[in-house]
Amino acid sequence: xxxxxxxxxxxxxxxxxxxxxxxxxxxxxxxxxxxxxxxxxxxxxxxxxxxxxxxxxxxxxxxxxxxxxxxxxxxxxxxxxxxxxxxxxxxxxxxxxxxxxxxxxxxxxxxxxxxxxxxxxxxxxxxxxxxxxxxxxxxxxxxxxxxxxxxxxxxxxxxxxxxxxxxxxxxxxxxxxxxxxxxxxxxxxxxxxxxxxxxxxxxxxxxxxxxxxxxxxxxxxxxxxxxxxxx
Numbered sequence: 175x176x177x178x179x180x181x182x183x184x185x186x187x188x189x190x191x192x193x194x195x196x197x198x199x200x201x202x203x204x205x206x207x208x209x210x211x212x213x214x215x216x217x218x219x220x221x222x223x224x225x226x227x228x229x230x231x232x233x234x235x236x237x238x239x240x241x242x243x244x245x246x247x248x249x250x251x252x253x254x255x256x257x258x259x260x261x262x263x264x265x266x267x268x269x270x271x272x273x274x275x276x277x278x279x280x281x282x283x284x285x286x287x288x289x290x291x292x293x294x295x296x297x298x299x300x301x302x303x304x305x306x307x308x309x310x311x312x313x314x315x316x317x318x319x320x321x322x323x324x325x326x327x328x329x330x331x332x333x334x335x336x337x338x339x340x341x342x343x344x345x346x347x348x349x350x351x352x353x354x355x356x357x358x359x360x361x362x363x364x365x366x367x368x369x370x371x372x373x374x375x376x377x378x379x380x381x382x383x384x385x386x387x388x389x390x391x392x393x394x395x396x397x398x399x400x401x402x403x404x405x
Contacts, residue, residue: 177247182398184244189391191237195230203227206380209314210368213303214291220280221288231280235273241391242270248333248394255340262332269325276318283309315365324362327355330387343397350390358383 199205203223208216220227249263284306291302334351337343361380367373 177251178398178401181244181247181251182395182400184240184247185391185395185398188238188241188244189388189395191240192234193388195234195237198230199234202230209310210364213306213310214299217284217288217291217302217306220284221292228281228285231277235277235281238270238274242267244395245270245329252333252336252340252342255342256336258332259336262329262336265325266329266333269322269329272317272325273322276313276322279309279313283313311368315368320362320365323358326387327358330355330390343394347390347393347397350386350393354383354386354390358387 196205203219204211208219223230245263245266249259249266252259287302287306287309291299291306294302330351334348334355338345338348357379360376361383363373363375364377364380367375
């Protein structure tokens with residue numbers, strides 16, 4: 175039961191730790207809409223944000239660390255339920271790690287490009303924009319948004335199925351896991367739209383999917399903390 179409480183607390187802390195800087199970024203940096211704006215505008219606005227914006231991005235990446243331990247602990251609890259739990263846990267952890275790597279580009283790479291863009295001549299500005307596009311497309315779209323989110327979706331669906339079969343959590347938590355994953359998966363269309371013109375996109379999918387995922391994490395955390403049996 176003590177392990178349950180710790181695991182549940184880590185889920186809650188990780189979810190809230192991600193939500194707070196995310197909310198700050200939506201108010202101060204127009205995130206995530208700014209990700210698809212003109213590169214010059216992104217770099218200019220980032221430079222104007224200064225050190226506070228850089229640290230906010232760092233917190234966005236780092237405050238999700240408790241979930242790494244929570245994923246591992248949940249995996250240990252469920253490993254006897256299904257042979258798939260082991261590889262699902264690995265996929266979930268890898269998904270979190272690559273998302274963190276993608277987010278940390280805003281702390282250790284983008285500030286340099288933004289500063290060069292602000293202070294450089296036309297040639298330096300052009301180079302800075304081109305380098306940002308490469309870093310953003312690979313570190314952000316490929317790692318953070320595609321692989322990171324896709325692996326997270328696989329983990330949620332897989333673990334939810336294991337818990338559903340074992341009747342380990344209330345049904346509404348399972349359905350929330352499935353629904354959040356489905357909507358989150360639809361957000362992948364926006365990534366394909368960056369390279370395939372006119373690819374159909376549902377603009378709200380990313381926001382709704384990620385928000386419901388965080389709610390699912392908190393719900394899991396609360397249930398684990400209140401569970402009276404060994405789960």
